[in-house]
Amino acid sequence: MEQGLFLSMLAFLWVAAITPGPNNMLLTTSGANFGFMRSLWLMVGIMLGMQSILLLVAFGVGGMILLYPALHLILKVLGSLYLLWLAWKIATAAYERLEASAPPPQPLRLYQGWLLQFLNPKAWLMALGSVASFSLAGSGYNHSVLLISFGIVLVNLISGVIWLGFGTAIGRLLRSRKAWVIFNVSMGVLTAACVLLIWH
Numbered sequence: 585m586e587q588g589l590f591l592s593m594l595a596f597l598w599v600a601a602i603t604p605g606p607n608n609m610l611l612t613t614s615g616a617n618f619g620f621m622r623s624l625w626l627m628v629g630i631m632l633g634m635q636s637i638l639l640l641v642a643f644g645v646g647g648m649i650l651l652y653p654a655l656h657l658i659l660k661v662l663g664s665l666y667l668l669w670l671a672w673k674i675a676t677a678a679y680e681r682l683e684a685s686a687p688p689p690q691p692l693r694l695y696q697g698w699l700l701q702f703l704n705p706k707a708w709l710m711a712l713g714s715v716a717s718f719s720l721a722g723s724g725y726n727h728s729v730l731l732i733s734f735g736i737v738l739v740n741l742i743s744g745v746i747w748l749g750f751g752t753a754i755g756r757l758l759r760s761r762k763a764w765v766i767f768n769v770s771m772g773v774l775t776a777a778c779v780l781l782i783w784h
Contacts, residue, residue: 585720585728593718594735600710601739606670606700606775607707608747610692613674613771615751616758618691623751627744629697634711634736637701641711642719642729664779666703675772710736 585593602608607630614623701707714736720728758764 585718585724585731589718590731590735593714593732594739596717597710597714597732597735597739598743600706600713601736601743602746604774605706606704607697608743609771609775610670610674610697610700611744611747612751612754613768613775614691615748615753616755616767616771617677617751619755620748620752622691623748625694626692626697627748629692629694629699630701630744631737631740632694633698633701633704634707634740635733636698637707638711638715638729638733638736641708642715642732660705662703666700668776668779670700671772671776673772674775675769677768 611623611627611630614626714732715729718728718732719725754767758767
């Protein structure tokens with residue numbers, strides 16, 4: 585893959601990764617509620633899920649989605665329902681002041697971040713767009729998919745750290761029960777609003 589094409593691919597992936605969406609809303613919320621370090625597994629799960637989607641798109645399943653539009657509709661419906669469920673969980677999360685003797689609440693786990701990608705149309709569109717636009721034909725195909733995979737890891741790592749850091753910084757400012765409730769309800773509403781992006 586030529587350098588110009590690779591840089592164009594990175595620009596495309598960066599815009600897709602850094603803009604608000606389900607992953608970034610969850611990372612911000614997790615960073616605020618649980619801190620940076622305890623939210624890293626969620627970020628790793630999201631990144632692994634993106635790699636899984638890319639491999640599925642690059643080696644066959646993406647073609648099925650293009651061939652059978654009903655599969656895309658099913659994906660959008662399931663993704664919307666999952667996002668609404670996550671939004672409800674975020675918005676109704678109980679405020680808990682951590683005591684030394686109390687076990688801390690648990691952030692979303694790695695497998696939940698991974699699973700979200702299969703129901704996240706933005707992830708599928710990112711993978712479909714990158715493979716359709718930046719993969720090379722013939723003997724260069726596998727090498728170009730490897731470079732796309734590297735690009736997705738790079739942009740997801742950087743944007744994930746940014747959104748997670750943003751959430752962690754917000755979390756340090758939220759000291760009262762009222763502030764936590766307002767933040768969680770706001771993030772729940774924003775997560776639910778991501779459903780509108782799916783159907784746009």
